[in-house]
Amino acid sequence: MRIEISKGIALQSGTFNAVIAPEKVIITALNSNADLQRFLFLFVCGNYSRILSSIGRTSTNFEVRRAFTAHQLFTILKEASHTIVLVEHDPTMFDGAETMIPPVAGALRDVGREALLILYTPAIDRPFSALVRSADRIFHITSSGDPGSHRNRSARTLRSGCPLPPAQMTLEVS
Amino acid sequence: MWILDSVYRGGVDLWVRDRAGGATTKVRYEYAPPFFLHLPDPHPHHGMIAALESECRAEECTFMTIFGELAGYKVFAGRPVAEAIEQQTQYEAQLFNVDVRIDQRFMAERGIVPCCTESGSRFLPDLSCDLRLMEIRIHDDPVLSSTCSDIDVIFEGTEHLHGKDRDVLASLFPLVAGCDPDVILMPDADTWMPKLQRQARTYGLDMPFSRSGRYRAMSARSYWSYGRMEHKESALIPDGRILIDTEQSFVYREGGLEGVLMAARLSGISPNLASRFTPGTLISSYEVYEAVRRGIAVPFRKSDVEAVRRFSELKEADRGGMMFQPLPGVYENVDEIDFTSLYPSIIVQSNLSPETIGHPERHGFLPAVLAPLLALRIATKQMKKQDSRYAGTDSILKWMLVTCFGYTGYKNAKFGRIEVHEGITGRSRDILMLTKDIAESMGFCVLHGIVDCLWVQGPPAGALKARVEQETGLPTEVEHFDWITFLPQNDGAGSYNRYYGRMSDGSVKVRGIAARRHDTPEYIRNMQRGMLSVMSGAATINGIGAVKDQVTAIYRHAVQDLPGAPAPDLAINRRISRLTYVHRCIEGAAVNAYRNEGVAVAPGMKISYVVRDARKYKVDPVWSTGSFDVPYYRDLLDKAWNEISYAFTSGSSGCGEAAESSAKQKTDDKDRCRHDDNACPLCR
Amino acid sequence: MTGRSFASVRQGVKSTADRWARSSRALKKDDRPYGERLVELAKRHASEAFYGCDDPLEAAVFSVLVELIKEQEQAKQEQTGRDVDP
Numbered sequence: 001m002r003i004e005i006s007k008g009i010a011l012q013s014g015t016f017n018a019v020i021a022p023e024k025v026i027i028t029a030l031n032s033n034a035d036l037q038r039f040l041f042l043f044v045c046g047n048y049s050r051i052l053s054s055i056g057r058t059s060t061n062f063e064v065r066r067a068f069t070a071h072q073l074f075t076i077l078k079e080a081s082h083t084i085v086l087v088e089h090d091p092t093m094f095d096g097a098e099t100m101i102p103p104v105a106g107a108l109r110d111v112g113r114e115a116l117l118i119l120y121t122p123a124i125d126r127p128f129s130a131l132v133r134s135a136d137r138i139f140h141i142t143s144s145g146d147p148g149s150h151r152n153r154s155a156r157t158l159r160s161g162c163p164l165p166p167a168q169m170t171l172e173v174s
Numbered sequence: 175m176w177i178l179d180s181v182y183r184g185g186v187d188l189w190v191r192d193r194a195g196g197a198t199t200k201v202r203y204e205y206a207p208p209f210f211l212h213l214p215d216p217h218p219h220h221g222m223i224a225a226l227e228s229e230c231r232a233e234e235c236t237f238m239t240i241f242g243e244l245a246g247y248k249v250f251a252g253r254p255v256a257e258a259i260e261q262q263t264q265y266e267a268q269l270f271n272v273d274v275r276i277d278q279r280f281m282a283e284r285g286i287v288p289c290c291t292e293s294g295s296r297f298l299p300d301l302s303c304d305l306r307l308m309e310i311r312i313h314d315d316p317v318l319s320s321t322c323s324d325i326d327v328i329f330e331g332t333e334h335l336h337g338k339d340r341d342v343l344a345s346l347f348p349l350v351a352g353c354d355p356d357v358i359l360m361p362d363a364d365t366w367m368p369k370l371q372r373q374a375r376t377y378g379l380d381m382p383f384s385r386s387g388r389y390r391a392m393s394a395r396s397y398w399s400y401g402r403m404e405h406k407e408s409a410l411i412p413d414g415r416i417l418i419d420t421e422q423s424f425v426y427r428e429g430g431l432e433g434v435l436m437a438a439r440l441s442g443i444s445p446n447l448a449s450r451f452t453p454g455t456l457i458s459s460y461e462v463y464e465a466v467r468r469g470i471a472v473p474f475r476k477s478d479v480e481a482v483r484r485f486s487e488l489k490e491a492d493r494g495g496m497m498f499q500p501l502p503g504v505y506e507n508v509d510e511i512d513f514t515s516l517y518p519s520i521i522v523q524s525n526l527s528p529e530t531i532g533h534p535e536r537h538g539f540l541p542a543v544l545a546p547l548l549a550l551r552i553a554t555k556q557m558k559k560q561d562s563r564y565a566g567t568d569s570i571l572k573w574m575l576v577t578c579f580g581y582t583g584y585k586n587a588k589f590g591r592i593e594v595h596e597g598i599t600g601r602s603r604d605i606l607m608l609t610k611d612i613a614e615s616m617g618f619c620v621l622h623g624i625v626d627c628l629w630v631q632g633p634p635a636g637a638l639k640a641r642v643e644q645e646t647g648l649p650t651e652v653e654h655f656d657w658i659t660f661l662p663q664n665d666g667a668g669s670y671n672r673y674y675g676r677m678s679d680g681s682v683k684v685r686g687i688a689a690r691r692h693d694t695p696e697y698i699r700n701m702q703r704g705m706l707s708v709m710s711g712a713a714t715i716n717g718i719g720a721v722k723d724q725v726t727a728i729y730r731h732a733v734q735d736l737p738g739a740p741a742p743d744l745a746i747n748r749r750i751s752r753l754t755y756v757h758r759c760i761e762g763a764a765v766n767a768y769r770n771e772g773v774a775v776a777p778g779m780k781i782s783y784v785v786r787d788a789r790k791y792k793v794d795p796v797w798s799t800g801s802f803d804v805p806y807y808r809d810l811l812d813k814a815w816n817e818i819s820y821a822f823t824s825g826s827s828g829c830g831e832a833a834e835s836s837a838k839q840k841t842d843d844k845d846r847c848r849h850d851d852n853a854c855p856l857c858r
Numbered sequence: 859m860t861g862r863s864f865a866s867v868r869q870g871v872k873s874t875a876d877r878w879a880r881s882s883r884a885l886k887k888d889d890r891p892y893g894e895r896l897v898e899l900a901k902r903h904a905s906e907a908f909y910g911c912d913d914p915l916e917a918a919v920f921s922v923l924v925e926l927i928k929e930q931e932q933a934k935q936e937q938t939g940r941d942v943d944p
Contacts, residue, residue, distance in 0.1 A: 045863065047863065048863060049864075052863055053864045066863060
């Protein structure tokens with residue numbers, strides 16, 4: 001099974017994919033992708049989600065589970081048995097709970113073995129960087145616009161955010 | 175025994191006060207309780223279990239949780255071992271009673287609490303105690319100064335101590351030791367104590383505050399509470415004597431000494447700690463105490479996850495309280511009907527608890543535990559009307575109940591589940607709706623409603639109150655307004671939480687406007703207060719119109735006197751939530767100004783500043799202010815004036831009539847306010 | 859209230875109304891006041907609509923339709939009143 005989340009970007013099942021992209025991109029992918037409706041899809045987020053409110057009323061088939069603490073996120077990942085799992089990264093999740101990053105990273109890796117796992121964030125931060133160390137692929141999608149500006153923007157994100165782990169395949173798509 | 179303080183120092187020390195003689199003695203108990211471990215699948219962890227049994231003394235046992243009995247082990251070891259078990263079992267292990275305060279646990283297992291006689295029930299509102307009370311007021315600036323040169327000590331009379339730091343302390347310490355108070359009230363105690371300790375060491379003096387000579391430290395930290403950053407100063411807490419930082423303590427500010435003692439009694443926590451807790455931590459502690467008292471194990475980690483749900487189900491469930499938007503305007507003869515402690519009442523009435531989700535036949539832990547607290551609050555709310563001595567207790571109870579299940583507080587609550595919260599808000603919407611239906615069927619017009627209260631206009635409200643209480647089964651309070659003004663938002667639609675009005679006793683109730691907001695400068699607050707004071711003399715809308723000139727004159731004087739006003743009167747007080755700002759702004763400039771003067775700032779701290787030049791983001795801390803940006807403050811003044819002048823332009827409103835006047839008003843307001851909806855602190 | 863996972867319906871209606879306000883500006887000059895009126899009607903009953911609807915667009919449309927029906931009925935009553943009076 002493969003899912004196309006953006007023009008030219010197709011994700012395979014049995015992979016752990018990290019996606020850094022503007023919210024619009026992921027929201028469009030969720031709203032307009034008929035394939036997503038057909039499969040058992042789990043959306044995981046923290047207390048506050050940037051994406052949930054923008055999901056259209058027709059795409060209501062999927063399931064949601066929220067994690068309010070890092071331990072809960074760990075439990076949710078352990079119990080996930082869906083074909084597609086999308087985790088919206090919560091930057092505050094690991095405040096005061098940095099020790100949970102390795103077990104959660106491990107749980108993400110385990111989920112990615114069977115399912116199509118996407119860990120999504122609009123901007124990279126330290127916990128995210130640590131979590132995606134064992135990702136199979138990292139996709140950095142910038143929004144379309146003037147070629148000059150979005151080149152700069154993606155470079156800025158990499159500089160101001162945290163550096164991506166070096167040994168990963170990084171794809172920059174505009 | 176009447177327990178004044180409790181400390182765990184390898185054993186539990188209870189400081190017991192002898193009611194007869196007034197002396198306090200320390201009683202020590204050896205106590206080393208175990209934590210509980212449950213492994214859903216113990217087989218892979220045999221090695222670890224064997225190691226625990228041999229090295230830490232671990233025994234097989236069964237124990238109770240709110241969901242039922244679990245089989246596992248009791249392990250006689252501390253938190254580090256528990257955390258190691260977590261790691262080793264890759265977080266499969268479920269651990270209990272790991273982070274319960276040991277002195278609290280000791281007391282809970284024996285059914286005793288601080289600040290209460292053994293025979294008395296701790297759910298009685300009476301606090302009879304004759305503690306020896308001392309006030310220590312240090313007049314030096316706690317933020318800027320590291321030495322004390324000017325102190326007032328109040329204990330059966332006032333002693334003034336001033337002079338050199340060393341001499342002052344050399345006088346203070348023997349005074350405290352000699353008087354030997356049970357309670358010391360000291361503004362900014364937590365800021366001063368580390369400094370006093372440092373100075374005492376420098377001068378070779380013995381600090382007498384602790385009756386054992388030893389102190390506990392609570393470190394300074396910033397934390398999220400109720401949607402904003404709070405800041406706790408580091409504290410040095412004495413043994414055997416209560417030291418209350420009257421400036422920093424929310425519990426003391428809201429409830430006085432009675433509030434602190436009641437909070438301690440209910441939560442099973444020493445008053446020294448209780449005075450430094452937020453209401454959220456107090457109610458959590460109360461729940462933990464109750465759990466231990468009932469032999470229920472307290473989970474270590476909050477891993478009780480919500481069930482998987484369909485997107486559409488979650489969307490429907492994830493809603494807050496019901497609100498009815500008002501039509502802006504001024505209304506006469508309005509009644510406000512309020513449900514007392516609505517959310518806790520719903521928990522109790524509807525038996526909502528984590529373990530009753532899907533099992534309504536079970537008797538829920540949360541309802542059982544909250545019921546006596548609720549009953550006590552309902553009692554004190556009535557009692558305080560006759561006797562103001564109960565006001566402090568009532569206030570603390572109110573706050574504990576209000577925070578007992580907050581959505582954001584949920585993150586730290588030991589016994590909470592989001593579905594319970596959703597059940598509560600769902601039921602609250604139905605209750606407000608039912609109330610509206612009853613009101614309308616009885617000939618009332620519903621003007622406005624927010625979650626747990628409704629404003630209605632119509633016949634006398636006594637019959638409405640009776641019927642609502644009968645049909646909902648919940649207690650209510652009714653307040654009568656001779657007149658009330660509901661303010662508009664920028665777009666002309668009614669504001670949900672900005673109103674002011676005159677009650678039938680002539681007092682003014684105010685919400686959301688400048689006079690009530692914490693960050694309003696004193697100068698502007700005084701202007702608005704003066705205006706409201708004049709308007710409170712009017713019992714009708716015509717009466718308000720009659721004082722229009724008088725009130726307008728107050729505005730004109732305020733404008734005239736503004737340029738010559740003392741700069742400190744224009745200080746804006748804000749609690750900062752962050753240290754770095756994305757965009758350049760006044761608050762960011764204020765944080766930098768503090769830093770430039772060498773004052774440490776942390777998120778959650780209160781800062782006070784005056785704007786010198788708004789366009790150039792020049793800001794001064796309140797203690798070194800000179801000039802101020804007159805146009806900037808004139809703007810704030812005008813906003814505050816607009817909130818009041820609206821009442822004069824709006825004309826009388828009944829149900830449905832307000833629509834016309836509000837539409838007209840919309841254009842006027844739009845022209846007056848130039849600020850962006852969200853950026854302006856006085857616009858909503 | 860902070861802490862919600864979904865934006866409140868009221869906020870959602872406000873976003874919808876803001877979009878309709880922008881669209882109204884693109885209308886012909888004579889039509890613009892009607893667009894502005896529509897925006898006002900959409901917000902009028904947003905809070906109440908929230909009781910039954912969790913979708914902001916649905917709440918906005920509900921609000922507008924209720925007001926339109928109200929106006930229609932009021933106009934009818936006035937018309938009937940005028941017809942009856944000689």
